[in-house]
Amino acid sequence: MSAFVYRRVGDRSAAEEVTAEVFRIAWEHALGGGDSSAGRLFVTARNLLSNHYRAMARLRELHGRIGEELDRMPAAVQDSTVLDTLDRLPAPHRDVLLLSYWDGLSAAEAGEVLQCSAPAVWVRLHRARKAFREIYTSPEESA
Structure with a gap:
């Protein structure tokens, strides 16, 4: 599972976080009597990766906006x-x-x-x- 996530994220630390979250969700789901098959793990990973991509895009946008604001700092x-x-x-x-x-x-x-x-x-x-x-x-x- 970690390799699956790492190939899509490219960052070891982020891959470990997402993988840990996948297994946490699977554990909670299994405790509730739900399906914990490998297919379910990959679907969960894909959904968490989508969330990760959106979060990273928002972070890049925020950094861009901050950079623009800093460029407009008063000089006159x-x-x-x-x-x-x-x-x-x-x-x-x-x-x-x-x-x-x-x-x-x-x-x-x-x-x-x-x-x-x-x-x-x-x-x-x-x-x-x-x-x-x-x-x-x-x-x-x-x-």
């Missing part, structure tokens, strides 16, 4: 000013702006995170933009 003074302005905003305003613009969430998705409705997110976003604009355009206060 204007970018630094934007980040400073965000830091000076109250947390609720900063949160809704970051969820909407940085994370790219829709109003409904941001509402789930903020535990409010989509229309409430739009209101919060309007107020946060206004607060951002006021801080960004006003001269920095002396401490």
Whole structure:
């Protein structure tokens, strides 16, 4: 079974993990009185391999997105000013702006995170933009 999985994964560690999971599932299935034939093991392995491939694809996508974000880190003074302005905003305003613009969430998705409705997110976003604009355009206060 391990060789079957290894030929498809190409990584010894991942193959061992998937194989262990195959036998764990087979053991649980056998304890319940189910079929634990070799064919069943290969079907289980194939299903777990599909899950593994999807997880690896999501991980590659996440790494790509992180790399893109790092490439867009602020280098200009204007970018630094934007980040400073965000830091000076109250947390609720900063949160809704970051969820909407940085994370790219829709109003409904941001509402789930903020535990409010989509229309409430739009209101919060309007107020946060206004607060951002006021801080960004006003001269920095002396401490």
